[in-house]
Amino acid sequence: MLGAVSGIIAWAQNLPMIGKALVSGALVALFLGILTVLLVVLWTPKIEAPADKAKISFHIYGDARLPTIIEQENIWRYYYFPWIVKHTFKPDGEVTMEGSMIILTFDKPIYVMTLRVSSPDFPLMDFEVRDYTSRTAIILFRQSLPAGNLVIESA
Numbered sequence: 001m002l003g004a005v006s007g008i009i010a011w012a013q014n015l016p017m018i019g020k021a022l023v024s025g026a027l028v029a030l031f032l033g034i035l036t037v038l039l040v041v042l043w044t045p046k047i048e049a050p051a052d053k054a055k056i057s058f059h060i061y062g063d064a065r066l067p068t069i070i071e072q073e074n075i076w077r078y079y080y081f082p083w084i085v086k087h088t089f090k091p092d093g094e095v096t097m098e099g100s101m102i103i104l105t106f107d108k109p110i111y112v113m114t115l116r117v118s119s120p121d122f123p124l125m126d127f128e129v130r131d132y133t134s135r136t137a138i139i140l141f142r143q144s145l146p147a148g149n150l151v152i153e154s155a
Helices: 002-013 017-043
Strands: 055-060 068-073 075-089 093-106 115-118 127-132 136-141 148-154
Touching (some): 055 075, 068 075, 115 127
Antiparallel strands (some): 055 148, 075 093, 093 136, 115 148
């Protein structure tokens, strides 16, 4: 390629002034075009193929300890938040509400929009999938989770 460019430059030196300007402009345009193509090829983000499913299995201890992961597939990160809210009313006394929240972030996007929550060890209490996208899921349990295994998977 360098030989072809030097040949064009040698040929362009024998041209009149207007020809030299046209050839040098064409070379600059060619250089900028090649540079643009290289930048587009190198910096265009790669589109990831979606994953078939995502799954995570926890062993929950039922106390303040964090759950242990038994199995995970296509899970980049998870957060487990047990929460307790206490509110005191003057005439009625104190009201305590407990629950848990699990936030999942998937490693690769998934496009199956059904999330299955199950447990082989305890009956599931009232829960709600608050948010479910191709990259994240938020599951809210309205009571504290008891000790046992919990499985969350896309179906």
